[in-house]
Amino acid sequence: MFHSVPHVSMKIPNLLDIAMAWARAANPTPEQALRAEHRLSMCNVCEFKAWSTLTSTFLCSACGCPLSKKVYATGRDACPKGIWTE
Numbered sequence: 001m002f003h004s005v006p007h008v009s010m011k012i013p014n015l016l017d018i019a020m021a022w023a024r025a026a027n028p029t030p031e032q033a034l035r036a037e038h039r040l041s042m043c044n045v046c047e048f049k050a051w052s053t054l055t056s057t058f059l060c061s062a063c064g065c066p067l068s069k070k071v072y073a074t075g076r077d078a079c080p081k082g083i084w085t086e
């Protein structure tokens with residue numbers, strides 16, 4: 001079951017990496033797009049995937065980041081629960 005509201009005790013994301021992820025999401029290389037698609041497939045079955053009614057998008061409830069952008073982060077450690085494999 002998906003959480004609907006991000007946790008209050010969210011892990012603070014690497015803000016620079018998240019900002020770069022937004023930029024990459026706008027014009028990804030084929031390799032970045034493939035990696036993002038793979039990561040999103042893991043998020044789609046993750047218990048921390050949450051719908052935000054405020055922004056009308058899916059978030060990671062463990063950190064509060066929008067998934068469609070977060071999956072373009074540089075390192076797999078951007079997943080706060082260590083679920084991403086790449």
Ligand code: SF4
Binds near residue numbers: 046049070078081
């Ligand atoms: S980033 Fe990690 S913890 Fe967050 S929804 Fe995706 S797989 Fe789950």
